[in-house]
Amino acid sequence: MTGARRGWQATGRNMLRILPVLIVLALWQFASATGVLPKSLMPSLFEVGRALAGLIASGEIVPHTLASLGRAGAGFFVAVVFGIAIGVLMARMHSVQLALEPILGLIYPVPKPALIPLFMVWLGIGNFSKIAVIALACLVPIVIATFNGARSVDPMLLWSARARGTSERRLLWRVVLPSALPQIAAGVRTAIAIAVIVLVSSEFISSEAGLGFLIFSYGGVGAEDAMLAVVLYLAVLGYALDRLYVAGLRKAMAWHAFAH
Amino acid sequence: MRYGEGSDAVTALESIRLSVEAHEFISIVGPSGCGKSTLLYLVGGFLQPTTGEIRLRDRPVSGPGRDRGIVFQRYSLFPWLTVQDNIAYGLREMGVPRNERERIVADHVRLVHLEGCERRYPRELSGGMQQRVAIAQTLACNPEILLMDEPFGALDAQTRRILQDELRRIWRRGTQTVLFVTHDVEEAVALGTRIVVMASRPGRIKEVLTRGFDIDDGDEFEANPAFAALKLHVWRSVKEEVDASRT
Amino acid sequence: MRSPTDGHASRMRRLFVRIVPVGTVLIAWELATRLNVVNPYVFPPVSEIVLRWVTLVAGGTMLGPLWDTLWRALLGLGMAIAIGVPLGLVMGRSRAAEWFLEPLFSFAFPLPKIALIPLYVSWFGLFSLSKVMLIFTDCLFPIVLFTYHGARGISPIYTWSAQARGTGPLRMFWRVVLPLSLASIYDGVQVAVVVAVLVAVVTEMVSGGSGLGYMMMRAYRYGDVRTAFATLLTISLIGYVLYRIAQALRERLLFWHVTEA
Numbered sequence: 001m002t003g004a005r006r007g008w009q010a011t012g013r014n015m016l017r018i019l020p021v022l023i024v025l026a027l028w029q030f031a032s033a034t035g036v037l038p039k040s041l042m043p044s045l046f047e048v049g050r051a052l053a054g055l056i057a058s059g060e061i062v063p064h065t066l067a068s069l070g071r072a073g074a075g076f077f078v079a080v081v082f083g084i085a086i087g088v089l090m091a092r093m094h095s096v097q098l099a100l101e102p103i104l105g106l107i108y109p110v111p112k113p114a115l116i117p118l119f120m121v122w123l124g125i126g127n128f129s130k131i132a133v134i135a136l137a138c139l140v141p142i143v144i145a146t147f148n149g150a151r152s153v154d155p156m157l158l159w160s161a162r163a164r165g166t167s168e169r170r171l172l173w174r175v176v177l178p179s180a181l182p183q184i185a186a187g188v189r190t191a192i193a194i195a196v197i198v199l200v201s202s203e204f205i206s207s208e209a210g211l212g213f214l215i216f217s218y219g220g221v222g223a224e225d226a227m228l229a230v231v232l233y234l235a236v237l238g239y240a241l242d243r244l245y246v247a248g249l250r251k252a253m254a255w256h257a258f259a260h
Numbered sequence: 261m262r263y264g265e266g267s268d269a270v271t272a273l274e275s276i277r278l279s280v281e282a283h284e285f286i287s288i289v290g291p292s293g294c295g296k297s298t299l300l301y302l303v304g305g306f307l308q309p310t311t312g313e314i315r316l317r318d319r320p321v322s323g324p325g326r327d328r329g330i331v332f333q334r335y336s337l338f339p340w341l342t343v344q345d346n347i348a349y350g351l352r353e354m355g356v357p358r359n360e361r362e363r364i365v366a367d368h369v370r371l372v373h374l375e376g377c378e379r380r381y382p383r384e385l386s387g388g389m390q391q392r393v394a395i396a397q398t399l400a401c402n403p404e405i406l407l408m409d410e411p412f413g414a415l416d417a418q419t420r421r422i423l424q425d426e427l428r429r430i431w432r433r434g435t436q437t438v439l440f441v442t443h444d445v446e447e448a449v450a451l452g453t454r455i456v457v458m459a460s461r462p463g464r465i466k467e468v469l470t471r472g473f474d475i476d477d478g479d480e481f482e483a484n485p486a487f488a489a490l491k492l493h494v495w496r497s498v499k500e501e502v503d504a505s506r507t
Numbered sequence: 508m509r510s511p512t513d514g515h516a517s518r519m520r521r522l523f524v525r526i527v528p529v530g531t532v533l534i535a536w537e538l539a540t541r542l543n544v545v546n547p548y549v550f551p552p553v554s555e556i557v558l559r560w561v562t563l564v565a566g567g568t569m570l571g572p573l574w575d576t577l578w579r580a581l582l583g584l585g586m587a588i589a590i591g592v593p594l595g596l597v598m599g600r601s602r603a604a605e606w607f608l609e610p611l612f613s614f615a616f617p618l619p620k621i622a623l624i625p626l627y628v629s630w631f632g633l634f635s636l637s638k639v640m641l642i643f644t645d646c647l648f649p650i651v652l653f654t655y656h657g658a659r660g661i662s663p664i665y666t667w668s669a670q671a672r673g674t675g676p677l678r679m680f681w682r683v684v685l686p687l688s689l690a691s692i693y694d695g696v697q698v699a700v701v702v703a704v705l706v707a708v709v710t711e712m713v714s715g716g717s718g719l720g721y722m723m724m725r726a727y728r729y730g731d732v733r734t735a736f737a738t739l740l741t742i743s744l745i746g747y748v749l750y751r752i753a754q755a756l757r758e759r760l761l762f763w764h765v766t767e768a
Contacts, residue, residue: 017610024611041630102525103532109747111705113712114720114739117727122549197619204624204713212622219625231622238617306667324670336668340686340763349682350672383765401672 043225052229061233067209071127072199075134079191083139084184087146088176097147104143112137112194113201120206130202137198138191145187149180185249192245196238211237272298274462276312282404285431285438287452289445289494291502295463296441300407303439304328316405326350329403331411336394337382343393344369344378350401368396371430388419395427399434406436410443420444424451429477445495450481455494459501467497551733560737569741575718576711577745579635580703583642587699590643591650592692596684598651599658612651620645621706624713638710638718645706646699653698657691658684690764697753704746719745 025045031037032044043051055061090097116133123129153176161175177184203212211234218227273295280286288296301307303314305324314321316328330336337346344365351361369378372392382390391411398406412420428451431438442448448455452471459466473486481487533553539545540552563569597604620641627644631637661684669683711720719742726735 017613020607020610021614023607042626098524099528102528106529106532109701109750110739110743111708111746113705113709114723114742117712117724117735118549118739121727121732122546193617196617197621200619200622201709201713204621215622215625219629222629224626224629227625231618231626234622235615235618238619239614242617301667304667304671306663306670324667326671326673328671330668330671332664332668335662335664338665338683338686339765340689349669353673353678353682381763383763398668398672403671407671 043228047225048228048232051223051225052233055226055229055233061211061214061230064209064211064214065237067127068199068203068211071130071202071210072134072195074127075131075198076138076191076195078131078135079138079142079195080188082135083142083187083191084146086139087143087184088150088172088180090143090147091150091180092172092176104140107136108140112198113205116198116202116205125206130199130207133202134195134198137194141190141194142184142187145183145190146180149183149187150176152183153179181253189242189245192241193238196234196241200234272463273302274464276463276465278456278465278468280437280439282437283435285428285440285451285453286456287448287454288439288441288456288458289443289448289498290458290463290466291460291498291505292443293463293505294458294460294501296458297409298463299458300330300409300439300441303405304330304407326354326401327403328405328407329398329401330407330409331391331394331398333410333413334390337390337397339382342379342381343374343385346382346393347397347400349397354401364400368400371399372396372426386419387415388423391415391423392426395430399430399436404435404437406431406438408438408440410441412447413442413444420447425477427451428475432477445498446491449487449491449494450475455490457494457497457501460505466501469494548730548732551736555733556736556740559733560740563734563737564741569719569722569738572717572719572722572738573741573745575635576704576707576720576742579639579718580642580700580707580745580749583639583707584646584696584699584703586639586643587646587650587703588696591647591695592654592685593680595651595654595692595695596658596680596688598655599661599688600680600684605655605659608651609655612648616648616652620648621709621713624710628714633714634716637714638707638716641710642703642706646703649698649702650692650695653695654688654692657688660691661687690761693753693757693761697750697757700749700753701746704742704749708742 028037029045032039032042032046037044086100090100112133115136116130119129119133123132157175157179158171161171166174199210200212200215203210204216207213211230214230215227215234218224218230276299288299290296298307302309303321305314305321305328321328338349341349347365347368348361351364356364365378369375372395374389374392374396377385377389382393385393394411412423415423424447427438438451440448440451449471455469455471457466457469458464469490471490473484475481475487536545536550537553540547540550560569594608598608599605623644624637624641627637627641631640665683665687666679669679674682707718708720708723711718712724715721715724719738723735723738723742726732726738
């Protein structure tokens with residue numbers, strides 16, 4: 001069995017997974033069309049689809065998508081960079097760990113969306129406050145994951161590298177980070193999900209642009225079909241982001257394995 | 261008996277023909293991967309043969325049942341139940357009334373010499389004690405056939421020997437037919453009235469030997485030359501298969 | 508080797524080490540606001556926050572909203588457990604159920620259920636029901652997922668051993684699959700507890716009515732930052748306390764659990 005053939009088989013199996021979703025969507029449309037699901041409760045799939053098509057065709061969805069992705073992305077990347085740095089520092093230097101661990105413990109139980117109004121009072125109603133909350137929210141899982149990953153590096157690896165004269169700095173890049181990568185990757189994946197949640201919450205609470213804002217305002221005026229259209233769009237977007245991340249990660253790991 | 265699909269299929273067992281009389285003790289030995297456990301699971305009804313059938317008293321076996329009890333090497337005890345609750349489990353499923361149940365449990369606790377441990381949890385017991393409970397809980401359901409999948413394989417040599425003697429004693433006094441899978445040749449010959457040697461790839465029966473002599477409680481059978489001869493024969497037979505599968 | 512007298516001393520030292528960083532931050536905060544380095548209208552002094560918190564709790568003003576948030580979170584969580592655990596167990600043992608349900612949960616997972624607040628409000632109104640339903644929806648996912656994985660990972664030896672002792676398929680769920688999955692289910696519950704509090708607060712912040720989330724938003728709207736922070740403190744405390752309770756209960760419930768090596 002060649003590798004290519006196996007690859008196709010896997011794709012086929014993945015495509016098959018969408019079947020139950022399609023079944024549910026079909027049931028939805030059927031229920032709406034036959035009146036089992038009254039329009040007053042929920043618009044039909046076709047109506048939502050039409051609304052979505054309209055939003056995409058008119059391009060209206062684009063600026064909002066960009067606004068949301070921009071905010072979430074900025075906060076996310078800040079969190080990744082600082083989170084990994086802090087996590088590694090905590091793992092390698094005991095004093096840093098002692099200093100920061102209790103503080104992290106304080107931040108952890110605070111539901112980050114609850115900090116949104118605080119950040120808005122502090123940093124203004126604009127994008128910056130939202131980016132900051134998202135960054136803070138994403139920071140915690142990344143720091144924890146990096147810390148755990150960097151801490152559990154096999155000491156044998158470190159000793160043997162040191163014995164071969166690797167400087168402490170190269171040690172970090174060549175040994176610690178790669179071995180902590182799986183856990184960091186898992187933490188980052190969690191952070192993606194958190195970023196989306198905090199993003200939408202912040203846009204619900206206050207904003208003038210973005211997908212959350214669209215959902216909230218359409219809901220407010222009773223345009224349920226448009227609102228659900230954006231919800232669906234958001235669901236697909238979230239799913240796609242997660243999948244892209246996983247696929248990208250696999251590619252990066254493969255390249256990494258080759259390069260070494 | 262085949263697994264898998266298309267070109268990945270694996271024939272685990274081929275042309276197995278075996279009949280077993282009541283109250284026999286059949287030891288099944290062979291190299292790893294010869295399908296001896298698979299055979300056991302087929303008899304137990306946990307797997308379905310792709311060709312052929314298993315018959316119990318002229319009726320085909322279609323699934324697991326109380327008439328065929330099974331003892332595994334590990335994890336056969338429910339960790340959230342005490343020793344007595346584990347033994348009572350099958351009885352509760354059968355709807356046996358409380359008094360009766362307690363009596364049967366007490367009997368079986370005594371049978372495996374675990375008095376005083378009734379209220380302990382599996383994690384508090386040693387490996388040997390856990391296997392005793394496993395045997396007790398299976399026997400409590402009064403199966404006709406006792407299937408044992410390398411039950412003493414995870415125990416140390418001393419405990420193994422003690423439990424072998426106990427198992428022989430229990431089998432002697434009872435009426436169960438035992439199918440005992442092991443990779444330990446000495447164990448197979450010490451316990452079995454008939455010894456089935458299996459070959460691997462594909463799994464099949466190589467030969468079936470009958471132990472011509474009896475072993476009683478407390479016998480020092482190692483000293484018996486008939487035992488040594490039989491054991492050597494079986495060992496050589498198995499070794500042949502191990503060597504063959506390595507080439 | 509640790510001597511008997513070490514225990515007390517090292518415990519004190521550990522406590523000390525944990526308090527110092529937190530204490531430093533708090534003291535810095537207090538000083539920074541008092542000296543106007545940080546705007547006290549944004550970050551009131553810690554002492555005043557604590558004072559306000561004590562006043563609100565002792566005076567009973569905080570208790571009503573606290574109870575509202577709490578019962579909503581717990582009710583939603585309870586419903587999620589009642590429905591999610593059986594669902595996860597069935598998914599774990601039935602190929603058909605798994606085939607149908609797993610993709611549904613996987614696809615729906617990345618969507619922040621919070622985006623459904625307007626939809627739920629239109630269905631269930633502005634008050635508690637919509638909030639509880641959203642909490643239920645959000646908690647369902649971790650519970651189903653964890654239960655599903657727990658049920659899937661059961662060694663067939665347990666089920667075979669049970670089958671050979673006369674256990675029918677229905678009883679199998681109750682007597683074998685459920686206890687064996689319990690550790691995993693509990694992990695899911697621990698995650699869900701945190702989610703429940705979070706969603707309760709966010710729904711209150713967005714759709715108002717009552718509860719700690721609403722109380723906090725209201726405080727900000729009136730410029731009452733001290734109350735806002737005090738509410739934030741309570742919110743964080745609930746999450747923390749519930750998680751710790753869940754953790755402590757775990758030891759008692761799962762005392763028999765041994766992770767299979």
